[in-house]
Amino acid sequence: MSSVLAAFEMAGLLTGLENGTLTRAVVKDRGSDESALLGASLRYLTQRGLVEESGDAFTLTEYGRDVCRDKGYLVWLVGGYGEPLRRMDAFLSGEKRYGVDYPRDGRWVADGAAMLGRKDVVPHALRLLEGVEFDHAVDLGCGNARFLLTVCSRFGASGTGVDISPEACAEADKAVRAAGLTDKVRVVRGDAGDLSAIPSLGETQLMITFFLLHEILAQGRDALVAYLSDMAERLPQGARLLIAEVRPPAAGENRPWFTPEFTLVHALMRQTLLDAKGWSAALADGGFTVREVLEDDMPGGILILAERTR
Ligand SMILES: C[S@@+](CC[C@H](N)C(=O)[O-])C[C@H]1O[C@@H](n2cnc3c(N)ncnc32)[C@H](O)[C@@H]1O
Structure with a gap:
């Protein structure tokens, strides 16, 4: 869930959920692969209780708004440190070293x-x-x-x-x-x-x-x-x-x-x-x-x- 929300913010899509401008038409207008993944991500966020459909638009639920107040922390962690955290196994085994390999973004x-x-x-x-x-x-x-x-x-x-x-x-x-x-x-x-x-x-x-x-x-x-x-x-x-x-x-x-x-x-x-x-x-x-x-x-x-x- 953190990765999806951080990705929405980093791709400039979270604002659309915050202000109700992410509509079905906007989703459809994207290339076919992006449109399918965006649709699936919105369904996932809906199933998790963060997003709801209101008329033609996708918006944040109250719970979604609550979680997204901390979007800076999610972007910092997932966007900034996602890569080195994913590679922690190599740091733990001593094969790789942070700073030389897999730096933060x-x-x-x-x-x-x-x-x-x-x-x-x-x-x-x-x-x-x-x-x-x-x-x-x-x-x-x-x-x-x-x-x-x-x-x-x-x-x-x-x-x-x-x-x-x-x-x-x-x-x-x-x-x-x-x-x-x-x-x-x-x-x-x-x-x-x-x-x-x-x-x-x-x-x-x-x-x-x-x-x-x-x-x-x-x-x-x-x-x-x-x-x-x-x-x-x-x-x-x-x-x-x-x-x-x-x-x-x-x-x-x-x-x-x-x-x-x-x-x-x-x-x-x-x-x-x-x-x-x-x-x-x-x-x-x-x-x-x-x-x-x-x-x-x-x-x-x-x-x-x-x-x-x-
Ligand atoms: C966590 S960020 C904070 C950025 C900013 N001060 C803020 O509060 O929004 C830390 C920043 O320090 C920078 N930084 C780390 N080591 C540095 C160094 N030796 N010299 C200059 N900048 C450095 C990083 O590139 C990063 O942009």
């Missing part, structure tokens, strides 16, 4: 993260930024740059987005053009691990890292602290660092939703996660003082606003 990791973030993380993050003064923001691991664009439009700032994935950068470039912000926001393809290659850090009053720092932590806590210290040195005094991460499931938590999956997927990439206390300690060691920590609506999601104080 950068476009859908970025799009899924942005989709789930828009609903569950962004409103909290924007509230945290209300008291912060900045005229230039850098977003490390910007994905499709939707958050950076929102921040720059809302607060009238300029911005630079950095991402290592060519697919994510292509989506980000498209989003910048669509927002009409090419004069204010630029996207740079590069490794956020190398801060010396990132332009204008000395004039950056806001640094954003959403779901990026655990990639640095994969090299060990010392590497993370060295990275934060390097960042602190390059930023002006008083600059803010806004971090979104997901904590691992807490001990004794009864079958939490999502955090075990998030933790496992990152273990597959040889990455570990920290809780808010762990991040705060690493930030302090790296020259930042934590100003605010809050839980957002993402299961296990934490937002940390820190200030460069050293």
Whole structure:
């Protein structure tokens, strides 16, 4: 069911179910193979109670709407990590290694993260930024740059987005053009691990890292602290660092939703996660003082606003 719903979203068909424009005529208009598979998928979703026919259109049932509210998580998992998860047998037997073989899909990791973030993380993050003064923001691991664009439009700032994935950068470039912000926001393809290659850090009053720092932590806590210290040195005094991460499931938590999956997927990439206390300690060691920590609506999601104080 997750694969079918994620596929509908990724193929641009879910909106039709959400707004009632996926009609029998639309299904029939496709090539014969696509039309047959689309018909079969709609029947399957109907049998599963997610879709119903209303007049000539296929629409989501109440249960379907409920499930599809989490479509960002489905796209992130199925679209982003479907391939490496399918190949887990080869990783478990040691025949193949994640990173060399069967990587994740950068476009859908970025799009899924942005989709789930828009609903569950962004409103909290924007509230945290209300008291912060900045005229230039850098977003490390910007994905499709939707958050950076929102921040720059809302607060009238300029911005630079950095991402290592060519697919994510292509989506980000498209989003910048669509927002009409090419004069204010630029996207740079590069490794956020190398801060010396990132332009204008000395004039950056806001640094954003959403779901990026655990990639640095994969090299060990010392590497993370060295990275934060390097960042602190390059930023002006008083600059803010806004971090979104997901904590691992807490001990004794009864079958939490999502955090075990998030933790496992990152273990597959040889990455570990920290809780808010762990991040705060690493930030302090790296020259930042934590100003605010809050839980957002993402299961296990934490937002940390820190200030460069050293
Ligand atoms: C889970 S996505 C989050 C995207 C975006 N920050 C958001 O919240 O929607 C993580 C992003 O970090 C990028 N990334 C991972 N390692 C990176 C690195 N070393 N340098 C730059 N980007 C990196 C990935 O390509 C991906 O787009």
